[in-house]
Amino acid sequence: MSRPEKPNILLLFPDQLRADYLGCYGADFARTPNIDRLCSESVKYSHCFSPSPLCVPARASMLTGRNAIRTGVFHNDHWLRPDHARCGMPTWPERLARNGYWTEAIGKMHFYPWDISEGFLHRSIAEDKRHYLVRDDYWHYLRAHGLEKYHAKENPGYFEHKGAAPSRIPFEHQVDIWCADRAVEFLESYDSDQPFACMVGFPGPHCPYDPPQDIAEQFDPEDMPDSIPENEITDQFRDAFLAGMRLDWNGVDYREFSEPQRKRIKAYYSALIHQIDIGVGRILDALERTGRIENTVVIFAADHGEYAGDYGFVGKSHFMRPSIHVPLFIRMPDFAEPRTVDSVVSLTDLCSTILRISETPFSESDDSKVLPGLPGYDGTERDYLFAASSLGYMVVREPWKYTRYYSGTKALHNLEDDPDDRTNRLDDPACRGVIEELSEIMNREIDASIMDANDEKIVERGGLCGEGAFGERGWQRTYPADPKDFVPHHLVEIE
Numbered sequence: 001m002s003r004p005e006k007p008n009i010l011l012l013f014p015d016q017l018r019a020d021y022l023g024c025y026g027a028d029f030a031r032t033p034n035i036d037r038l039c040s041e042s043v044k045y046s047h048c049f050s051p052s053p054l055c056v057p058a059r060a061s062m063l064t065g066r067n068a069i070r071t072g073v074f075h076n077d078h079w080l081r082p083d084h085a086r087c088g089m090p091t092w093p094e095r096l097a098r099n100g101y102w103t104e105a106i107g108k109m110h111f112y113p114w115d116i117s118e119g120f121l122h123r124s125i126a127e128d129k130r131h132y133l134v135r136d137d138y139w140h141y142l143r144a145h146g147l148e149k150y151h152a153k154e155n156p157g158y159f160e161h162k163g164a165a166p167s168r169i170p171f172e173h174q175v176d177i178w179c180a181d182r183a184v185e186f187l188e189s190y191d192s193d194q195p196f197a198c199m200v201g202f203p204g205p206h207c208p209y210d211p212p213q214d215i216a217e218q219f220d221p222e223d224m225p226d227s228i229p230e231n232e233i234t235d236q237f238r239d240a241f242l243a244g245m246r247l248d249w250n251g252v253d254y255r256e257f258s259e260p261q262r263k264r265i266k267a268y269y270s271a272l273i274h275q276i277d278i279g280v281g282r283i284l285d286a287l288e289r290t291g292r293i294e295n296t297v298v299i300f301a302a303d304h305g306e307y308a309g310d311y312g313f314v315g316k317s318h319f320m321r322p323s324i325h326v327p328l329f330i331r332m333p334d335f336a337e338p339r340t341v342d343s344v345v346s347l348t349d350l351c352s353t354i355l356r357i358s359e360t361p362f363s364e365s366d367d368s369k370v371l372p373g374l375p376g377y378d379g380t381e382r383d384y385l386f387a388a389s390s391l392g393y394m395v396v397r398e399p400w401k402y403t404r405y406y407s408g409t410k411a412l413h414n415l416e417d418d419p420d421d422r423t424n425r426l427d428d429p430a431c432r433g434v435i436e437e438l439s440e441i442m443n444r445e446i447d448a449s450i451m452d453a454n455d456e457k458i459v460e461r462g463g464l465c466g467e468g469a470f471g472e473r474g475w476q477r478t479y480p481a482d483p484k485d486f487v488p489h490h491l492v493e494i495e
Contacts, residue, residue, distance in 0.1 A: 006100070006359055007333055008296040009197040011350075012283070014176075014276050015055060015108055015128075016206040016316065018305030019048070019327040021273055029223045031274045034281035038300060039329045043373050044340045047415075048328035049396060050304040050347050051367075051387035053316045055128070055206075056110050058303035058347060063091040063118065065351030065368030067388050069449035074390040079112035087456040087480040092351050092360075093119030096197045099360040104186055107179035107201035120199070124182045126175050129203045129210075130249050138178055147173055152208035153251050162261045163252050163314065164209040164268040171212045171275070176204045180279025184286040197358065202279065205272035205306070207250070207314060215271045224266035227259060228310040228420045234320070236409050241313055254312070262309025269308045297357055298331040301350060310420075319387065319394040319403040320421050332375055341373040343381045344396050353377075366445070384438075386445040393446065395438045400431075402438035412438075456480035 023030040024039035025046075052058045052068045060066075060073035060080055066089060068074050072081065081087065085094055093103040097119050105120035114127050114134055126138035132149040142148055147169055152158055155165035171177065183200045190196060230238075245252050280300075287293040305323045307313035316323040326347060352368040355361075356377055364370060364380065372379035384397040392405035399416040403409075412425040412435055425431045458481040460470065469475050 006195045007357060008195050008292060009096075009101075009299070009354060009357060010283075010287070010296050011197075011199040011299045011301070011354075012202070012280060013199060013300075014202040014205060014273075014302050016204075016304060016306045017273065017276075017302035017327065018308070018322050019302075019325045020322075021270060021306075021308075022327055024329075025327060027270075029219075029225070030270060031218065032277040034277045034284060035300065038280065038284060038298060038331055039327075040338055041335050042298075042300075042329035042331040042338065043371075043375075044329040044338070045345050045371065045373075046340055046342050047344045047398075048301070048326050048347065049324045049344065049385060049387070050302075050326050051385070051394075052389040053304035053319070053323040054389060055303055056112075057389060059110050061348045061367075062301075062303065062350050063093070064089050065092070065348050065365065066452075067348065067367050067386065067445075067449055068390075069388045069446065070367065070453045072453060074388070076110075080118075083480065091119045092354050093117075093197065093199075095119070095355060095360050095362070096358050097121055099358060100194060101358060102190075102192060102194050102196040104196060104198040105201070106182045106186065106198065107175075108203040109199075109201055124179075124186075126179055126203055129175065129206055129208065138175055141178060142169070142173065145173055152210050155208075155210060158208070159252060161264055162254060162257060163207055163250065164261075164265045166213040166216050167210040169212065171214060174212060174275060176202045176272070176276050176279050179203070180276075180282045183279075183283045187283070187286040187290050187292065195358075197354070200283065202276050204276055205269050207306075209265050209268035209272065211268055211271035211275055215275050216268055218274065219267040219271045221260065221263035221267040224263045224270070227262045227266075227312075228322070228422070230312050231422055231424075233409060233411050233421070233424060234311040234313065234318075236407065237318060238312070241315075245314070254314070257309070257312050259309075262312075265314060266308045269306060294333050296333060299328075299350065299354075300330075301328045301347065302326040303347070317389070317391060318405075319389070319392070319401070321415075321419060324387075324394075330371070330374060334375065339373060341371075343372060344385050344398055345369075345371055345382065346385050346387075353379075366448075384441055386442065388446070388449070393442050395442045395445070397438060397441070400434055400438060402435065402442065404439075404442065 019025040021027050023032045024036040050058050056076045057068045057073045060071045097103045103120045105123040107126045125136040127134045127136050157165040179202050304316045307322050310322050348368045349371050352364050353371045356370045369380040372381045387394040394403045399414050401413045403411045413421045459477050
């Protein structure tokens with residue numbers, strides 16, 4: 001087997017992993033030696049934010065390089081329109097597959113239907129931990145070993161400990177270990193000269209907080225950081241949070257939520273991260289064992305963060321730091337020295353970066369830029385980051401973060417002075433100019449995104465003068481409009 005001319009790409013993508021629960025991002029209570037080792041050999045992005053801190057919208061944006069307005073995916077009940085590629089919005093796996101790459105997906109992708117490809121030529125599927133009725137590949141694996149998926153509320157202590165209770169599935173059969181082992185099998189069996197792009201979607205450390213007992217026992221709740229207290233912003237979202245968590249998918253009542261209960265969740269969440277770290281170690285060992293480590297770009301990222309008891313919340317969804325701040329680092333094949341990039345970047349930037357690395361033609365957009373600081377690539381530092389979700393909008397322009405929710409709640413926080421979002425500066429007279437500037441950016445991005453989201457409806461890009469067939473009775477317009485070879489529509493020049 002000869003070495004591919006283009007680099008392989010391996011994306012390690014846990015679900016619901018906040019950055020500050022990794023050792024390489026400052027967590028002294030974490031046990032993440034393999035992830036930390038990978039980070040120590042990488043370009044690390046210290047301020048990467050999820051533009052839509054929910055599983056499905058974040059993944060749709062990461063795959064397409066478009067914000068939620070442009071994708072139309074605002075909530076976990078949404079997914080991309082079936083003709084999204086024809087409308088000029090293909091995923092990066094689709095583009096890479098057309099450009100000579102073998103595209104492989106392992107683990108959780110969160111597509112609807114759950115077994116579609118979205119450009120991956122092969123999938124080994126282990127879907128959301130809450131989707132215990134889905135008969136994916138992991139379901140069949142468990143059945144073959146005399147085990148089964150089940151709702152975590154069957155774990156003893158689930159309700160008492162607010163969802164933090166040990167799993168009855170042994171460590172070696174845990175879903176994140178299953179994903180790691182399938183990735184190892186892929187690396188050891190792949191024998192083509194064709195470069196590959198493999199995404200490993202770990203379903204953890206997403207709730208339920210259910211590590212096996214032997215992993216859970218390695219983490220003492222007393223060693224966990226104190227919870228960030230509630231504030232005037234989070235108080236406005238409390239009723240909706242409580243109602244959502246009482247639904248059957250979770251079934252937990254958080255009206256009473258003590259600090260010991262919060263710290264137990266932090267400990268069990270950390271245990272799940274440690275379990276993923278073990279899987280990452282197996283994958284890195286397989287890369288080295290198969291001789292691919294020096295021809296593979298390894299990317300580590302996550303779709304969004306996790307509250308883990310902060311503000312009295314679990315899960316994610318608001319534009320608060322625990323919910324939006326995610327890890328991102330990239331190990332290049334010709335790695336020389338580690339470096340840290342402190343400028344703000346977006347999860348959507350992965351799309352343009354993967355396309356650039358794979359030498360796949362594309363046009364950069366405001367939503368997705370080639371990441372700065374990568375050796376050998378002409379990356380772009382962002383002036384600002386715009387984000388949209390089912391709850392509202394956010395603009396980040398260092399050091400400020402401005403959020404506007406559909407409920408009418410607005411907030412301005414200083415990322416440097418107020419990393420935990422404790423002090424809303426919205427009514428500070430000294431910040432009036434900042435608010436006006438960021439609000440103008442937000443409105444401009446919303447308007448441009450709405451126009452882009454409907455661009456497939458354009459009747460004729462060159463004008464409507466009535467020449468040729470356009471002027472004849474029975475003329476039929478093209479739908480969707482010509483996507484101009486998948487150039488983002490807002491970059492197409494009108495002739």
